[in-house]
Amino acid sequence: MTNPRVRVGVLGCGNVGAALVNTIAEEGATIAERTGIALEVTRVAVRSTSRDRGVDLAPEVFTTDAATVVGADDVDVVVEVIGGIEPARELILDALKAGKPVITANKELLANHGAELYVAAELAGVDLLFEAAVAGGIPLMRPLRESLIGEPITRVMGIVNGTTNYILTQMTEAGVSYQQALAEAQSLGYAERDPTADVEGYDAGAKAAILATIAFGMKVVAGDVYHEGISSITTTDIEFARRLGYEVKLLAVAEQIDGDDGPEVAVRVHPAMVPATHPLASVRDSFNAVFVEGAKVGDLMFYGRGAGGDPTASAVLGDVLDASTNLRKGSSGSFGSLGRARIRSIDDLESAYYLNLEVADRAGVLATVAGVFGRHAVSIQSMEQEGLGEEARIVFITHQAVERDMQSTLHDLRELDEVRGVQTVLRVVGD
Amino acid sequence: MTNPRVRVGVLGCGNVGAALVNTIAEEGATIAERTGIALEVTRVAVRSTSRDRGVDLAPEVFTTDAATVVGADDVDVVVEVIGGIEPARELILDALKAGKPVITANKELLANHGAELYVAAELAGVDLLFEAAVAGGIPLMRPLRESLIGEPITRVMGIVNGTTNYILTQMTEAGVSYQQALAEAQSLGYAERDPTADVEGYDAGAKAAILATIAFGMKVVAGDVYHEGISSITTTDIEFARRLGYEVKLLAVAEQIDGDDGPEVAVRVHPAMVPATHPLASVRDSFNAVFVEGAKVGDLMFYGRGAGGDPTASAVLGDVLDASTNLRKGSSGSFGSLGRARIRSIDDLESAYYLNLEVADRAGVLATVAGVFGRHAVSIQSMEQEGLGEEARIVFITHQAVERDMQSTLHDLRELDEVRGVQTVLRVVGD
Numbered sequence: 001m002t003n004p005r006v007r008v009g010v011l012g013c014g015n016v017g018a019a020l021v022n023t024i025a026e027e028g029a030t031i032a033e034r035t036g037i038a039l040e041v042t043r044v045a046v047r048s049t050s051r052d053r054g055v056d057l058a059p060e061v062f063t064t065d066a067a068t069v070v071g072a073d074d075v076d077v078v079v080e081v082i083g084g085i086e087p088a089r090e091l092i093l094d095a096l097k098a099g100k101p102v103i104t105a106n107k108e109l110l111a112n113h114g115a116e117l118y119v120a121a122e123l124a125g126v127d128l129l130f131e132a133a134v135a136g137g138i139p140l141m142r143p144l145r146e147s148l149i150g151e152p153i154t155r156v157m158g159i160v161n162g163t164t165n166y167i168l169t170q171m172t173e174a175g176v177s178y179q180q181a182l183a184e185a186q187s188l189g190y191a192e193r194d195p196t197a198d199v200e201g202y203d204a205g206a207k208a209a210i211l212a213t214i215a216f217g218m219k220v221v222a223g224d225v226y227h228e229g230i231s232s233i234t235t236t237d238i239e240f241a242r243r244l245g246y247e248v249k250l251l252a253v254a255e256q257i258d259g260d261d262g263p264e265v266a267v268r269v270h271p272a273m274v275p276a277t278h279p280l281a282s283v284r285d286s287f288n289a290v291f292v293e294g295a296k297v298g299d300l301m302f303y304g305r306g307a308g309g310d311p312t313a314s315a316v317l318g319d320v321l322d323a324s325t326n327l328r329k330g331s332s333g334s335f336g337s338l339g340r341a342r343i344r345s346i347d348d349l350e351s352a353y354y355l356n357l358e359v360a361d362r363a364g365v366l367a368t369v370a371g372v373f374g375r376h377a378v379s380i381q382s383m384e385q386e387g388l389g390e391e392a393r394i395v396f397i398t399h400q401a402v403e404r405d406m407q408s409t410l411h412d413l414r415e416l417d418e419v420r421g422v423q424t425v426l427r428v429v430g431d
Numbered sequence: 432m433t434n435p436r437v438r439v440g441v442l443g444c445g446n447v448g449a450a451l452v453n454t455i456a457e458e459g460a461t462i463a464e465r466t467g468i469a470l471e472v473t474r475v476a477v478r479s480t481s482r483d484r485g486v487d488l489a490p491e492v493f494t495t496d497a498a499t500v501v502g503a504d505d506v507d508v509v510v511e512v513i514g515g516i517e518p519a520r521e522l523i524l525d526a527l528k529a530g531k532p533v534i535t536a537n538k539e540l541l542a543n544h545g546a547e548l549y550v551a552a553e554l555a556g557v558d559l560l561f562e563a564a565v566a567g568g569i570p571l572m573r574p575l576r577e578s579l580i581g582e583p584i585t586r587v588m589g590i591v592n593g594t595t596n597y598i599l600t601q602m603t604e605a606g607v608s609y610q611q612a613l614a615e616a617q618s619l620g621y622a623e624r625d626p627t628a629d630v631e632g633y634d635a636g637a638k639a640a641i642l643a644t645i646a647f648g649m650k651v652v653a654g655d656v657y658h659e660g661i662s663s664i665t666t667t668d669i670e671f672a673r674r675l676g677y678e679v680k681l682l683a684v685a686e687q688i689d690g691d692d693g694p695e696v697a698v699r700v701h702p703a704m705v706p707a708t709h710p711l712a713s714v715r716d717s718f719n720a721v722f723v724e725g726a727k728v729g730d731l732m733f734y735g736r737g738a739g740g741d742p743t744a745s746a747v748l749g750d751v752l753d754a755s756t757n758l759r760k761g762s763s764g765s766f767g768s769l770g771r772a773r774i775r776s777i778d779d780l781e782s783a784y785y786l787n788l789e790v791a792d793r794a795g796v797l798a799t800v801a802g803v804f805g806r807h808a809v810s811i812q813s814m815e816q817e818g819l820g821e822e823a824r825i826v827f828i829t830h831q832a833v834e835r836d837m838q839s840t841l842h843d844l845r846e847l848d849e850v851r852g853v854q855t856v857l858r859v860v861g862d
Contacts, residue, residue: 023581023727031581034648131578137728139578147562147570147749150454150462217465279734282713287730296454297568297745299718303710303732314728318578329762 004036006324009043009075011066011091012082013053016105016132017044019313020079020320021055027317037324043069045082070095077323079316080104089113096124101323101332103316105132111206111222114213115338127332129319134207135160135288137311138304139318144214144292145333152295153215155255157429160207162286162306163191163198164230164250168271169284172238172247178231190286200229201269204252211290212254212267218341220254220267226346227269237356237424240384240395246273246354247281251429257344264344272429273354280430291430347404352381352428354397357413358420361392365418369394372416376409377401391420397428435467437755440474440506442497442522443513444484447536447563448475450744451510451751452486458748468755474500476513501526508754510747511535520544527555532754532763534747536563542637542653545644546769558763560750565638566591566719568742569735570749575645575723576764583726584646586686588860591638593717593737594622594629595661595681599702600715603669603678609662621717631660632700635683642721643685643698649772651685651698657777658700668787668855671815671826677704678712682860688775695775703860704785711861722861778835783812783859785828788844789851792823796849800825803847807840808832822851828859 008024010017024031024039032038041057045066049059063069070078070091078095080102082088088109095102097120104110110117110133121128131141135158144153159165163185170181182199185191197203205225212220230250241248251272257264274281279301283289288306293299305311326332359365366385373380378401385394398406406425413419439455441448455462455470463469472488476497480490494500501509501522509526511533513519519540526533528551535541541548541564552559562572566589575584590596594616601612613630616622628634636656643651661681672679682703688695705712710732714720719737724730736742757763790796797816804811809832816825829837837856844850 019727027581027583030583035580137725138731139574142578143570143574146753147573147746149466150458150748150752151745152458152461277713277715279713282708282710284708289732294568294745296450296741296748298736298739298742299734300569300736301720301732301734303730303734305729305731308729310727311729314582314725315578317581317727321581322577329760331760331762 004328005038005040006327007040007042007074007076008079008320009069009072009077010041010079010081011045011069012080013044013046013055014081015309016081016312016316018053018055019309020316021057023313023317025056031321035321035325037321039320039324042074043072045069066091067094070100071098076100076327077320078102079320080106081316083108085109085112092117093120096120096126096128099124099126101127101129101327103129103319103323105130105312105316107133107206107210111209114210115219118338125332127323127326129323129333131319132312132315134210135290135302135304136306136308137314138288138290138302138306139315140290140302141214143302148292148294148297151297153256153292154295155253155293156211156215156290157280158207158211158252158290159249159280159283159288160252160290160306161198161204161250162288163195165283165288166190166286168230168233168248168250171233171235172242175235177235178233199231201227201250204250204269208252208254208267208269211252212265212341213338215254215292216256216265216341217338218265219338220265220341220343224341224343225267225269228271230271232424233271234424237426240356241273241354244397245276246428247276248272248426249274249280253429259342259344262342265341266344266346266349268346270427272427274430278430349403350400351403352398352400352431353406354426354428355395355422356424357394357422359392359394360418360420361387361390365392366394368416368418369413372412373398373409375412376405378405378409435759436469436471437758438471438473438505438507439510439751440500440503440508441472441510441512442476442500443511444475444477444486445512446740447512447743447747449484449486450740451747452488454744454748456487462752466752466756468752470751470755473505474503476500497522498525501531502529507531507758508751509533510751511537512747514539516540516543523548524551527551527557527559530555530557532558532560532758534560534750534754536561536743536747538564538637538641542640545641546650549769556763558754558757560754560764562750563743563746565641566721566733566735567737567739568745569719569721569733569737570746571721571733572645574733579723579725579728582728584687584723585726586684586724587642587646587721588711589638589642589683589721590680590711590714590719591683591721591737592629592635592681593719594626596714596719597621597717599661599664599679599681602664602666603673606666608666609664630662632658632681635681635700639683639685639698639700642683643696643772644769646685646723647687647696647772648769649696650769651696651772651774655772655774656698656700659702661702663855664702665855668857671787672704672785675828676707677859678707679703679857680705680711684860690773690775693773696772697775697777697780699777701858703858705861709861780834781831782834783829783831783862784837785855785857785859786826786853787855788825788853790823790825791849791851792818792821796823797825799847799849800844803843804829804840806843807836809836809840
């Protein structure tokens with residue numbers, strides 16, 4: 001078999017772009033032998049051509065004009081690893097219109113403009129692949145899109161942000177505070193100087209929207225995702241959780257629910273108590289994992305590195321080879337048509353809850369507090385109380401309750417003189 | 432888009448075949464909407480047409496003549512779920528020759544005659560897919576064959592036999608003996624009346640051969656796989672392992688190693704001590720999981736149901752849809768050419784070992800025993816001794832040692848008067 005040459009244009013040469021260029025240089029011969037495809041990086045768009053990026057390419061491969069890469073005759077496949085909305089969106093649309101398959105790792109773009117891009121790819125009859133956009137190196141999009149296409153998926157739950165999982169693991173295993181764990185994550189380069197996108201769940205929310213779209217075949221955007229972060233979690237919460245047999249994890253959860261007018265989708269990101277025996281509970285450090293519940297296949301989990309140059313480049317490379325194979329065959333993957341998902345409000349969801357209340361340490365407090373739960377039809381499964389000098393802490397786990405009722409309960413609890421503060425509310429997931 | 436009808440012929444209608452027929456009946460409309468492919472089961476080969484199989488098909492769909500299913504004009508895709516070598520092998524070869532894609536869940540056949548079948552599929556230019564043959568419902572073959580095709584995979588380690596994992600989980604969590612746990616597995620239908628294939632590692636060995644072939648792109652057959660079973664594991668071993676921070680699991684391990692004359696492959700199945708923090712340690716009950724180590728992507732794990740009608744049928748269905756899509760496009764997946772793997776003998780492998788010795792409880796025994804280790808250059812990492820009346824038990828963990836040296840050590844230990852018996856030898860994996 002002659003090796004058809006596939007010429008790759010790369011937009012962006014940061015961590016992932018450079019790792020991709022290097023992997024193609026190192027593994028190109030083996031790849032050609034195993035797949036019959038000879039990859040060659042012919043053009044790379046960068047912000048500045050003067051910086052050394054640790055890649056071994058001729059200087060004329062680099063350009064600061066990304067549009068020329070997309071349009072070049074010697075580029076068959078376009079890899080977008082610039083990130084952000086513009087100019088990534090324009091460049092991808094131009095590439096698709098020019099009949100060139102596009103591989104992107106851009107979660108922000110997909111979570112906000114995915115449907116527009118999917119339609120453009122469908123119209124152009126070329127591939128738009130994005131394995132690396134959710135859970136980095138983990139092969140997840142292809143299994144969901146291909147292996148499980150005939151499977152009715154009921155729920156997807158993921159640890160899709162490595163930074164927050166690292167922080168929670170440090171708090172759990174080393175017993176350090178949130179602030180200390182965050183500082184450590186920053187010094188290791190896992191967390192940004194401004195960690196908001198990670199710790200408040202925005203990053204995980206974008207990935208949740210993409211996951212929901214692919215798992216349920218319905219358009220879900222980042223704005224549909226309810227999110228809470230981990231910045232108010234304390235080591236006390238984590239210790240209580242452990243004593244009760246749970247681990248605290250930041251979860252992205254997407255569910256398909258039967259609604260009155262057809263299927264509805266609920267998508268949210270929040271810290272949750274996960275039973276210690278659940279496979280997600282053992283996902284440590286900066287690893288990611290996505291747990292998929294199918295009506296037929298049962299429980300599945302996909303685990304691996306969610307970020308980092310080499311793992312992400314590995315996922316991009318898999319997509320490049322897939323697109324190259326399709327290019328050779330003159331075919332492409334298909335999304336079908338995506339209808340807009342009907343989003344179920346968080347208010348209507350049911351969950352069990354963990355509550356950590358600081359209360360005055362005097363007689364009758366528990367009765368008053370329990371009365372508030374009762375008035376809102378929230379039933380208590382277990383309770384633990386401990387003295388803290390003048391004050392006391394009461395920790396509750398509820399039975400399944402509707403979010404709206406829980407919020408009313410919390411509202412009324414905060415009004416009570418006896419309640420000094422509602423320190424933490426965590427949903428219990430996976431029981 | 433008009434829905435191209437894809438007509439499916441199913442060979443065998445046991446658990447998996449019946450679940451597949453039912454899933455197509457239940458999910459067919461949704462599948463057609465999402466993929467544009469309308470599946471129809473047109474023929475089913477069974478051993479007896481009189482038995483009720485709980486599927487809703489017209490009586491004329493059934494036949495006892497499997498060859499007519501393969502040859503029928505109204506069959507586009509053939510699903511083989513009979514199992515065993517013959518007539519499955521002949522039927523699959525005939526189908527491929529007739530230009531029909533084949534989906535099989537037959538691990539025994541693939542582990543022994545895989546290369547012949549892969550070549551036949553390649554020559555015929557049609558798909559031969561077998562997602563269900565290893566780790567049942569878990570999407571694993573497609574990620575390995577497609578997403579990770581450009582990834583240098585160094586090691587694959589799997590819990591690929593649900594029966595033995597169930598037994599070991601029961602021994603670990605309920606503290607019951609091997610015999611009790613086996614009896615329980617049998618009463619639940621997880622283990623056969625003759626459990627040899629499961630407990631002695633033959634089933635896992637067949638899957639290890641298929642995994643190695645796909646992960647490394649080299650022909651590995653069941654006969655290449657070294658195997659040990661779990662029937663000699665005691666609750667004492669499991670308790671010691673736990674105290675030392677390990678769980679005992681039956682692992683299938685395939686590694687690619689640089690040899691003097693190019694890459695070599697080592698494939699084996701044996702019980703192993705896995706660190707409690709390793710993701711494989713938390714795989715409980717009858718679940719399966721495969722841990723993949725890539726040079727670029729890092730560590731990955733795929734977790735799910737390894738057996739059962741519905742999960743296995745889900746994997747078969749994914750393959751049927753993949754083959755149907757390719758059929759519509761006139762393309763097929765490719766194996767490339769598979770060279771015969773150079774197999775590294777178990778004797779040459781290195782591992783750390785756990786040993787459980789019963790010895791006479793008298794002075795000087797430890798010195799004598801330690802002397803034997805020293806003579807064979809096996810270095811001891813840790814040791815624990817406990818009295819048992821007249822006798823004593825010594826438990827050792829060694830540093831990395833070569834299997835051949837370990838075997839010589841064991842041979843000499845058994846010769847000693849002071850050693851009543853070598854109760855258990857376990858390799859320590861994943862540290």
